[in-house]
Amino acid sequence: MKFIAMRELKINPSRVLDRLAREDVVVTRNGKPAAALLRLDEDLLDEFIIAHYPSLPAETEAARAEYRQKGGVDHEAMKAMVERGGRKRKGRKSRKRG
Numbered sequence: 001m002k003f004i005a006m007r008e009l010k011i012n013p014s015r016v017l018d019r020l021a022r023e024d025v026v027v028t029r030n031g032k033p034a035a036a037l038l039r040l041d042e043d044l045l046d047e048f049i050i051a052h053y054p055s056l057p058a059e060t061e062a063a064r065a066e067y068r069q070k071g072g073v074d075h076e077a078m079k080a081m082v083e084r085g086g087r088k089r090k091g092r093k094s095r096k097r098g
Contacts, residue, residue: 001023001024001025001026002019002023002024002025002026003025003026003028003033004016004025004026004027004028005027005028005029006027006028006029006034009027016037020037020038020039021039024036024037024038024039025037025038
């Protein structure tokens, strides 16, 4: 494991990423640990996500179940929800586009 200063990461990000192929890196800010960087590739991505977001499979299945039950949301309704911060208006149904 290699310790590097934030400044080194800022100046030489490619060199730091190349180092990750050999060892994990701890980034320090003012001499104190601030972040840990670890090698990640396509083969490790699924394991990483499941390890760091254990609720994701349940959330995904809940979303699928809701989609099967209620159907989808058209583009305009989704855009409006995003603009309102994800809150759906009560008493209004989304229009289906044809």
